[in-house]
Amino acid sequence: MQIGINTFVTDEGISGPKLGQALEERGFESLFLAEHSHIPASRESPYPGGGDLPRMYYRVLDPFVTLGAVAAVTEKLILGSGVTLLIQRDVIHTAKEVATLDRISNGRFMFGVGVGWNREEMADHGTDPRTRGELLDEQLAALREIWTKDLAEYHGRFIDFDPMYAWPKPVQQPHPPIFIGGGEAAAKRAVRHGVGWIPIALTDPAAIPAQLAQFNGSGLPVSVLGASPDPAVLDAYAEAGVQRVTLSLPTSPESESLYKLDEFAKLVDRYSTLR
Template identity: 75%
Template sequence: MTFGITTFVTDEGISGPALGAALEDRGFDSLFLAEHSHIPASRQSPYPRGGELPRMYYRVVDPFVTLAAVAAVTERLVLGTGVTLLIQRDVIHTAKEIATLDQISNGRFVFGVGAGWNREEMADHGTDPRTRGALLDEQIAALREIWTNDLAEYHGRFIDFDPMYSWPKPVRQPHPPIFIGGGKAAADRAVRHGVGWFPTAVTDPAEIPAQLAMLEGNDRPVMVGAVAPDPIMIEAYLEAGVRDICLSLPTVSESETLAILDDYTKIIDKYRSAGR
């Protein structure tokens, strides 16, 4: 059983290094950071959780640079993206960024990746929202090719490169763990690629069985993100067999964050003391 944090680090809240050090000091297992390159001023894509888009989406920092800084002040904390919007990125550059971060952190990186929801944002990167799923499939395959082969090549509909060299290679072999973030489509993609699934927590414990059933009996690792710091929700996910839980952390000042983490620590310590 592991307990981590999913959050948005911004230029207005606690810094990444301060947050990482605080989490490690309190016994948390992991930190997963969100990514958005920008927010288009004219946007019709609805916010998935309803209402206005929260301020943190506009102010979020780059997760890879931030996690590298966190790696420098921690020793055991697992560092992940929750999630990387790979469809808005160059796959060759991203392969090198991830391998470099895995080197810096001595194999502590976990790659959370998703197809995204903000169609205007992805369109600004030249990505067609209608084919982003197929693009993501090829990008994941290309990343694995680059990470695991000294001489790598890939030829697909969207990603196409001739034999090439790219170092460093990741510390973790054959490559950092991959978790696909999202709902049913993400669960299906995780099964196809033989990787983990990273769904966002539901808000009602009664919805958990139906959520986990999206894997349709396939035995893939499951890590649930943005879980409310509510013992009822935590208990429900544990009872359903989920052993990797990331609590949702709001984006607030350093002093407020540390107070919240102290409260979270009291919650998770009860499960650890019980040997759950």
């Protein structure tokens, strides 16, 4: 099992390039960055974590631009979106951004996508929350068409374009790994599309087998997002055969972030010896 980091890179914390270099130096496998285009001032959607919406949600940097900067100063670090709110994005522009980042990083990008939770944010992008799952299905199909065909064409209920040319194509073939983030519905969608799944980490080791049972037998990869540095939890995920677990790094200034990474790095060493 690989150990990575997931976080919100903002204008108030450690920079993306500094973070990427620090992760690679300490042996972390991957960096997954969150995305929110904006936070509507009037919001009725409750924060899934409970309580007030944390400050980093308001100030998070664009993940593709940030990961491009990280790619320029790293060599091995896997660069992931954890997760891209694809339903709020133009699919043709996103296809080019993903392919470009995969090129810049020489095939190190992992594409995590999700349907999100902030309905007001979706609405500002013209996305109907009631049909966001269907939209995501079409977007994933259209992206694969663009990435794998010299002459791409797609006609659906939400996504519709006539034959077109779109380069660059990704380095990874047929395209970067896709992971769908979320709970049971996301797991089912991942199986239908034949892609990976990103569930949110649990805190109770005893509950982990039941969480992953819905994906057992699929033969598809699992990347668990946002685990605490609890060896019992990590052991349970390792025993369940997940591909990677990312630890949540608080959004903090550089010195505080590096101190926290030094603590987390002990876990990297432990699971490296198990591989």
